[in-house]
Amino acid sequence: MKVVSVVGARPQFVKAFPVSRALRERHEEVLVHTGQHYSETMSDVFFEELDIPAPEYNLGVGSASQGRQTGAMVSRFGELVERESPDVILVYGDTNSTLASAIVAAKTDASLAHVEAGLRSYNRSMPEEINRVLTDHVSDLLFAPTQRGVENLRKEGIGDGMVHQTGDVMYDAIRWARCRAAERSAVLDEHGLTTNEYVLATVHRAGNTDDPDRLEAIMAALCDADREVVFPIHPRTSERLAECGLRETVAECLTLIDPVGYVDFVRLLDGAERVATDSGGVQKEAFFLDTPCVTLRDETEWVETVDAGWNVLVGADEAAIARELSRPVSLPEKPELYGDGDAAERIVAVIENGGSEDGGVSEVEMTSRATDG
Ligand code: UD1
Ligand code: UDP
Numbered sequence: 001m002k003v004v005s006v007v008g009a010r011p012q013f014v015k016a017f018p019v020s021r022a023l024r025e026r027h028e029e030v031l032v033h034t035g036q037h038y039s040e041t042m043s044d045v046f047f048e049e050l051d052i053p054a055p056e057y058n059l060g061v062g063s064a065s066q067g068r069q070t071g072a073m074v075s076r077f078g079e080l081v082e083r084e085s086p087d088v089i090l091v092y093g094d095t096n097s098t099l100a101s102a103i104v105a106a107k108t109d110a111s112l113a114h115v116e117a118g119l120r121s122y123n124r125s126m127p128e129e130i131n132r133v134l135t136d137h138v139s140d141l142l143f144a145p146t147q148r149g150v151e152n153l154r155k156e157g158i159g160d161g162m163v164h165q166t167g168d169v170m171y172d173a174i175r176w177a178r179c180r181a182a183e184r185s186a187v188l189d190e191h192g193l194t195t196n197e198y199v200l201a202t203v204h205r206a207g208n209t210d211d212p213d214r215l216e217a218i219m220a221a222l223c224d225a226d227r228e229v230v231f232p233i234h235p236r237t238s239e240r241l242a243e244c245g246l247r248e249t250v251a252e253c254l255t256l257i258d259p260v261g262y263v264d265f266v267r268l269l270d271g272a273e274r275v276a277t278d279s280g281g282v283q284k285e286a287f288f289l290d291t292p293c294v295t296l297r298d299e300t301e302w303v304e305t306v307d308a309g310w311n312v313l314v315g316a317d318e319a320a321i322a323r324e325l326s327r328p329v330s331l332p333e334k335p336e337l338y339g340d341g342d343a344a345e346r347i348v349a350v351i352e353n354g355g356s357e358d359g360g361v362s363e364v365e366m367t368s369r370a371t372d373g
Contacts, residue, residue, distance in 0.1 A: 006101040074100045088111045198273065276294045286311070
């Protein structure tokens with residue numbers, strides 16, 4: 001079986017590596033990097049430390065407006081698929097790289113498999129929400145990390161054996177990374193940080209960075225925190241802060257660092273008292289690492305983390321962010337929400353059975369496990 005897997009943005013490198021490893025044990029994988037992310041700290045560092053082979057192709061699309069970037073990917077990926085004739089095209093998450101590959105797959109004979117299917121914020125102003133909905137609706141195999149994902153798809157009329165609840169590949173990834181980070185990462189020493197004595201922050205969501213009022217309110221709240229705030233800054237946010245004339249002020253009150261590799265990031269997150277973020281992946285990783293999360297968004301796809309008391313939504317409300325950052329830390333009980341850490345194996349098993357439940361994991365089996373739970 002020949003699988004073309006597509007990645008392009010930072011979170012996709014993390015999601016793909018456990019699956020790539022499992023896939024390559026038994027099948028031919030051609031890894032394609034669209035080039036959506038290209039800076040050393042946003043791309044190369046992940047391939048070096050995650051020990052996955054360099055992508056066989058890099059489409060080199062780079063940055064552009066949503067439409068032009070997605071269009072360039074469709075065109076270049078379309079050519080590649082004609083050349084490679086894969087049996088399966090495997091895509092991850094909700095970026096423009098995901099949608100572009102899905103469009104191409106839908107126009108070929110290859111099956112389209114979507115990892116992280118069924119997630120919904122129900123906020124159509126997010127480019128990611130459009131990417132998720134459209135990708136799910138042209139996918140042949142949908143791998144939902146959670147029970148909620150399965151239900152969301154069912155409400156949209158997608159079910160009938162196409163949907164497989166597998167658990168979350170980011171849990172597989174972090175189980176590998178957590179020990180490695182504790183053993184190998186020197187990031188705390190490099191920045192003079194002490195465990196549980198700093199807040200980690202990440203901000204990059206377009207809805208926050210491209211709205212100067214929201215960006216200013218978030219930065220003001222982070223600057224007012226009574227703890228040191230370590231802020232590995234996404235290039236998009238760096239640019240927007242510079243445009244608003246806020247970058248220097250922020251650099252004075254926060255510990256502003258370049259984006260770090262995955263292992264260092266996991267160490268930073270594991271050691272933080274709490275995290276303030278608008279990232280999708282970081283909300284889950286915080287839950288995996290027992291780090292309380294303050295989410296700088298008005299809604300989330302990862303509703304289970306909020307229901308379980310590990311995550312609180314504060315939007316860009318300066319007072320609410322300040323209140324949640326200064327609240328005494330409490331560590332509620334942790335339900336098992338994202339599987340057993342073997343999502344990658346389950347995904348590969350379903351793909352190799354052509355989507356049949358035989359030998360794979362049935363939605364029903366996982367559903368009853370979650371309910372019995
Ligand atoms: C993208 C995804 C988002 C994901 C995020 C992960 C879409 C619509 N958005 O957002 O879902 O959460 O990646 O980080 O697909 N830039 C660099 N170097 C890079 C990459 C980007 O300098 O390697 C700068 C460029 O100025 C670019 C901007 O960051 O214009 C935004 O990059 P882009 O990939 O368009 O969107 P992200 O905000 O990274
Ligand atoms: N991450 C990283 N270095 C950083 C910030 C994040 O390695 O400086 C990792 C993080 O551990 C997670 C992924 O990048 O696995 C999340 O990416 P991001 O927040 O950019 O995207 P999202 O998850 O919101 O789509």
